[in-house]
Amino acid sequence: MKYFIAGLLFFCCSLFAQAAEYVTPSNRATNSITVRSSPNEGGVQLGQLKVGEELEYLGSVPYWHKVRFSPRKIGYVSKSWSEIIDHALTDNSEENLADTKFKDFYVDVIDVGTGLAMWIHNDNFNVIYDGGTQDDGARMPDNRLINFIQHHQPALKRIDHLIVSHPHKDHISLLPDLFSNFKVANVWDSGADYNSCIYAEFLSAVRASDAEYHTATNNFGLKDIAMEIGANCQFPSSVKLKFSSRINTDEKIILDKNISMQFLYATAEHHSDVNENSLVVRLEVGKNSFLLMGDAEGGARAKWLTNDSPEKNTIEADLLECCKANLKADVLIAGHHGSSTSSRRLFLDAVKPRYFVISSGPFKYSGVTLPDQEVVNEFIKRGQLFSTTQNDNTCKQNANKIGADADNEVGGCDNVRFIIGQNGVLGDFYFPHE
Incomplete structure (x- = not known):
């Protein structure tokens, strides 16, 4: 190897x-x-x-x-x-420097238990893609996402981009603390209708911040966002937000020299399941790329084994139709925690990843613990798989895990880190205490 x-x-x-x-x-x-x-x-x-x-x-x-x-x-x-x-560079011209001068680049998939939290960063910028969990929703000072960032960069003050793939708890529950600990410059959200107290808290934190708020629906202006939430929720059911520019799927957003991100899929069209509103992001680092799928799906669970193609009107089908040339990626952050609702074989054929990452845990979704074994087997056939569930049982009482130590909760041990250099992508498990 x-x-x-x-x-x-x-x-x-x-x-x-x-x-x-x-x-x-x-x-x-x-x-x-x-x-x-x-x-x-x-x-x-x-x-x-x-x-x-x-x-x-x-x-x-x-x-x-x-x-x-x-x-x-x-x-x-x-x-x-x-x-x-x-x-050493022998040609120190400005043109040569523009092609080669960039910092060590990291993509971290943080072990938050059953959920997803990613930190994309180098010395010049920081991006968060999701931050939520179904298992251990401890807030500060034990918030696993914030703990991980502060352990690695204790002096960090600014998050340049915060991307919310969709507003389910296992993708946003840890994010409100982000606004209390960092200055967030830009927030990217589908803007799809969703009723929950944690989403009301998140939007309230956005309103109280100075962040530019981008969605797939609104292009500048003020708008009241109304939600139906329970009486026990301490956050308002209506939040007036100031919108910035609408998400543009044709635009590459420059993060640093040779580094950019692009939203391949963004819609606020109403769906019964906001998984279907997941923001799909392609990250380019020089010649290398990552595909971040959120909970994007390809069809019904029962049809995965018998149907290689994504079902019509799913995100995977839409991506194959609109953006097949842009799907190729070295690393795939698997859709929907490795569920067989996602990762249809024809979609994987288009992406052609060498590395796969599944961020999941023991929480049961409709009675099912993810990932699904047939998806795991398919990933292993195609490349190298990293899973945040690797040490869930032994991690519970680990005295040095990220977040609260030895708290008998899953998460905090199986963080996956990719380092991108001039010679390619290197991935491994990353435990900051070691």
Whole structure:
């Protein structure tokens, strides 16, 4: 298996190139060299570094080079069989810098239990895509989403874009705290009608903020959003919101040099299930891409095994019709927590991902615990699968998980991190305490 480099090139403001160091097999090696877990021959073999491949150089100890093997693992290679090389820009022209100067880029799928929460970021910008759970809805100071961000970047003050795929609890319950802890610049929401207390709280937080509010319905102006909510809800059933520009599915929103996002699907048309209003986002990072599906569906559960095609008028069918050329992605954040209502085979054929991520947990949706095994099996056939359910049982009493420690709740351990560098995408589980 080829391991990609997590490091990127950095440059000083004076345009003199700074070298970035990597380790590669020396001329002595014919095929590959072994990467070990510790600097000795007895160390566990983590994998092989093939001739022509590189790993980020982190330092040296006697007889061994220290390297970054994955976002979560540090490895060692023998100095006798490897060498350090420098990558430095030789062309420091403004044009060359425009093509190459960007920061380490991360896509985190945070283990919030049964739900979805994503943080997309580098040193220059921050994007949140969903943030909710059915299991552990603890708010500050134990909000898992906020805890994860603050553990990784304690000085962070601003979220540039907050995207709500749709207003179900398992996608928004952790988001109101976001406005209390960060300045949110832009909020993107389908604008579809939905009645719930947590959505009323979320919209109240949007109104109280300075965020630009974008939906698929309104193009600027003021409008009252009315909801039917229970008498016990402490938030108003009608919220007057100031709208900014309407979501434009033809527009690429520039996040940083070589990094953009685009809404491939956005509608506020009324549906009986707001899963059908999910905002689908394509994220481009240089030559690499991610597809974020929310709870977008392809048809009835019972038809997954017998029908490869998405059913008519589903989001997956609409995407194949309108946007097939833009669906190709290296990483697919699976629709609807790995349910067989999503991920039809013809849709997967168009996306062609190498990595799949399922964010789910033990909560039963209509008596069903997701993900569905037939979908899991299909993903494994096609690429590498990461699931936030991997250590749900042992995680409950983990003393160092994200959020409240040892709280007997699922979530907090199986965070999935992708690091995108010039040589591609590297994915692994990420536990900030390690």
